[in-house]
Amino acid sequence: MTEVTVTIKNRAGIHARPAALIVQTASKFASNLWLEKGTDRINAKSIMGIITLGASYGTPVRILAEGKDEEAAAAAIQALFEARFEED
């Protein structure tokens, strides 16, 4: 299990577009991926799940990955957060 904590850096938070980006990236990996906000844990391969999380600007989110390519998967998702989902 690989675990990384990131903070949401884009002003709008995770809305539909960033959620779609996360899902697209997550679906490329075989590992199981989850996002955790507080005690809520959701599957990172489900758009509605990620949007329902309601992660707004400045919220810490944990990325959890489990499987054979877990490290690469967690790093790829982390890169998206770091790049502010290509937003401002």
Added chain:
Amino acid sequence: MSSDEKKFTVLDLLDLDLKEQNALDLRCIGGRKGLSREITTPDLNRPGLALSGYYESFAWNRLQIFGRGENAYLKMLDEEGRTDNLQKLFAYPMPCCIFTHNLSPGKSFFAAAEAADCPVLQTDLPSSEFSSRVIRVLSDIFAPQTTIHGVLVEVYGIGILLIGDSGVGKSETALELIERGHRLVADDVVDIRCVNGSILMGQGANKVIGHHMEIRGLGIINVTHLFGVGAIRDKKQIQLVCGLEEWDSNKVYDRIGTEELTTEILGVRVAKLEIPVKPGRNIPIIVETAAMNERLKKMGYHSAKEFNQNVLRWLESENARALYFNRDDYL
């Protein structure tokens, strides 16, 4: 509710959106600063003994309910100018004091409550009615809960939770079921609470987001607007779990249905079916049939068992006939 979960405060209690026979009709009439106090247990206490000065085993961490009796006693204390008991009472960090019957305490009580930052609430309801409502509401809030990745639908009145890996076709199956006149409860993220220790109540995780679904190739759709309010439901008891999985040719699937698989959610056992998915296999109709079969079982008729019983009975009679015809002294 464990400590790492979100706190449930007095303000949250006031903010609860409850209707008709569940409404608590609460309003804050004093001690506003204390509205952030946490409610830690779903129990009530009538502080009569405490008011009279007896604090042994005083359940201060519960909601304190002041009815007509307590209020009359407070009035008497007020008239006699005995406020030392109130000081003692407010030395305990009670979550809040609730006055029923639209009662309102005297000035000395408000002063003590304000000084201790203890919220004072008021309701129109009588004490007994308020107590039963608030216990119902709180036990729901404090019920053990979990979140599951799946789709919850109501099919022929049976709450069915569809689970399976991403992309196996849970949402598509649910969509077809909605098309056939069944109802969507929650897509993707299902919040499950264990009510009364034996009932699993499922609902959508977020009311703001409502009944939306994500369908590959279409994007996000609004089920309420597309299919009407008849196609949705707020919450539903989970009575059957259907696990969808890619057809695995090495795995043995149940061909008869006399073996009853169950799965455990929050310590409650629920019937489970494993449905293999293969292109061209119509999953919605299988789920629909499973729901009807489940209803039949609840009515006392178990298709697979009954069928097997018939086969056994028939074989037995065939045996008996064979014995009779093959007897040596026959003819």
